[in-house]
Amino acid sequence: MREIVEGFLTYLVLERKYSPNTVDAYKMDLFKFAGYMEKAGITEVKRVDKASVMDYMLFLKSNHDPRSVARCLSSLKTFFKYASSEVEMIESPVADIETPRLSRKLPDILNENEVKALLDGIKADTGEGARDRAIMELLYASGLRISELVNLRMQNYDPGGQYLRVTGKGSKERIIPVGNMAAEFLEKYMEGTRRQIIEKTKSKDETIFLGRRGKKLSRVWMWKIITGCVKAAGIKKEVTPHTIRHSFATHLLARGADLRAVQEMLGHSSISTTQIYTHVDRSRLKEVHKKYHPRG
Numbered sequence: 001m002r003e004i005v006e007g008f009l010t011y012l013v014l015e016r017k018y019s020p021n022t023v024d025a026y027k028m029d030l031f032k033f034a035g036y037m038e039k040a041g042i043t044e045v046k047r048v049d050k051a052s053v054m055d056y057m058l059f060l061k062s063n064h065d066p067r068s069v070a071r072c073l074s075s076l077k078t079f080f081k082y083a084s085s086e087v088e089m090i091e092s093p094v095a096d097i098e099t100p101r102l103s104r105k106l107p108d109i110l111n112e113n114e115v116k117a118l119l120d121g122i123k124a125d126t127g128e129g130a131r132d133r134a135i136m137e138l139l140y141a142s143g144l145r146i147s148e149l150v151n152l153r154m155q156n157y158d159p160g161g162q163y164l165r166v167t168g169k170g171s172k173e174r175i176i177p178v179g180n181m182a183a184e185f186l187e188k189y190m191e192g193t194r195r196q197i198i199e200k201t202k203s204k205d206e207t208i209f210l211g212r213r214g215k216k217l218s219r220v221w222m223w224k225i226i227t228g229c230v231k232a233a234g235i236k237k238e239v240t241p242h243t244i245r246h247s248f249a250t251h252l253l254a255r256g257a258d259l260r261a262v263q264e265m266l267g268h269s270s271i272s273t274t275q276i277y278t279h280v281d282r283s284r285l286k287e288v289h290k291k292y293h294p295r296g
Helices: 002-014 020-039 050-063 066-086 112-120 127-142 146-150 179-201 219-232 241-254 259-266 271-278 282-292
Strands: 163-167 173-177
Touching (some): 002 020, 002 066, 020 050, 020 066, 050 066, 112 127, 112 241, 127 146, 127 179, 127 219, 146 219, 146 241, 173 259, 219 241, 241 259, 241 271, 259 271
Antiparallel strands (some): 163 173
16 A cells, blocks of 8 residues: 555656645655554555545544544545556545534734734844844745745845745745835845855855855744744744734735735635635724724
């Protein structure tokens, strides 16, 4: 079974052009499934039946949260669709298994005051400080995913137009304005800290954000920068790169931005994904009601 799983992963890379992160998620789900089947004595994919898959689903439900179970089932559906075209199978053992409906969890966000404290708390008067301020300003100004941020190259940024050209999930390209404030700190970093690193290390790396040795910053290092900035600002919430992305979208919509424009900037293929950001907290609803209702 593991051989056909490897073939499926190669198919995702070469033919479907899936991103490395997506392929890794499939790999984790499918090898976990293959291991479970092997312990049950099932080593060939054509011997997997609906009953054995249901046993596996029950096992997952007792050890994982509903979202992980739903994601794994989705992986299996895609895998068995591929497998049925590669080996002789009467039918897919997962075809009739319904994916559980999940309630959408509202994303954690920072309010505008917290974002201001986070950004203003970064002292840009040192080389690393200038870099970190540029990173955080750009992250909030653009709503980039962390993978998109670390892979930004010099040619992705137009300083005259103040916009980024980004290739996101599914190799889809999009244009994102960055605004005056982020542009100011980004250009200060590129003309100062980054130029000094290039001159010192003779690096040919075209990635925008570089470490001291002239190499691209890793995702892990970028997380450390964000965590350090949050701690320095005294923010007690757990803040991830996606928290900044969520805040970017929520603040735009709260100030009246068009939903489809925000969808385009986030790189969502479906507007239903973007609609989760239209939530408004109860205190704001109460304020609006009090201000505008005749008997508020």
